[in-house]
Amino acid sequence: MIEFLDIHTHKTATKTGITSIQSLSLTNDIFLAMPKKKPISIGLHPWYATIDKLELQMKYLTVLAKQENVKLIGECGLDKLNGERIENQILILERQIEVAEELNKPIILHCVKAFDELIAIKDRLKVKVPMIIHGFNKSEELGKQLVVKGFHLSFGSAVLKENFGAAKLIEELDNFYLETDDSETTIEEIYHAVAELKKCSVDQLKALIFANWKKLKLV
Numbered sequence: 001m002i003e004f005l006d007i008h009t010h011k012t013a014t015k016t017g018i019t020s021i022q023s024l025s026l027t028n029d030i031f032l033a034m035p036k037k038k039p040i041s042i043g044l045h046p047w048y049a050t051i052d053k054l055e056l057q058m059k060y061l062t063v064l065a066k067q068e069n070v071k072l073i074g075e076c077g078l079d080k081l082n083g084e085r086i087e088n089q090i091l092i093l094e095r096q097i098e099v100a101e102e103l104n105k106p107i108i109l110h111c112v113k114a115f116d117e118l119i120a121i122k123d124r125l126k127v128k129v130p131m132i133i134h135g136f137n138k139s140e141e142l143g144k145q146l147v148v149k150g151f152h153l154s155f156g157s158a159v160l161k162e163n164f165g166a167a168k169l170i171e172e173l174d175n176f177y178l179e180t181d182d183s184e185t186t187i188e189e190i191y192h193a194v195a196e197l198k199k200c201s202v203d204q205l206k207a208l209i210f211a212n213w214k215k216l217k218l219v
């Protein structure tokens with residue numbers, strides 16, 4: 001049976017039937033106990049990454065990201081409401097993109113109120129590895145723009161909300177991922193809501209998303 005894929009969670013997987021990619025930030029000491037087998041993503045979260053610790057943390061990232069179970073680099077990204085000033089966040093993100101490109105691993109991105117900057121970075125660096133924007137909960141229009149620019153989108157618990165702006169986009173889109181992030185909503189609930197939007201069965205949705213995941217050459 002095809003499993004649910006939770007492409008971005010901060011929790012440790014406990015249930016069977018779910019492939020989840022736990023996201024760990026090297027800005028705390030979690031890497032000392034980094035899992036060696038379970039699929040994970042590692043990066044410097046924009047809320048906690050600082051310029052003064054960047055060189056040291058990049059040293060760790062460069063080495064640890066090579067581990068086979070590190071499927072994605074991140075979450076990393078830009079956030080205008082938290083963390084370092086945006087110029088510094090851009091520097092920190094660009095360094096992580098370099099690592100992802102070198103290892104040919106996709107990037108999982110956090111982006112708050114900085115989509116123009118994010119698009120500019122992708123254009124300027126001509127990033128070749130897939131860039132997945134996690135927790136997308138903005139408008140259909142912005143979502144379409146990002147897809148046209150070559151970004152991949154991942155949707156989380158926001159899909160359950162009445163006023164979820166990108167519902168129409170999900171209806172039309174086939175290349176996307178689903179996630180729980182740090183929410184209490186289960187991945188099953190999110191799949192059910194999205195299957196309803198797409199007027200397909202949960203099994204069909206599982207197959208679709210696993211096919212997308214395979215296209216990223218990760219399994």
Ligand SMILES: [Zn+2]
Pocket residue numbers: 008010023075181182
């Ligand atoms: Zn997250």
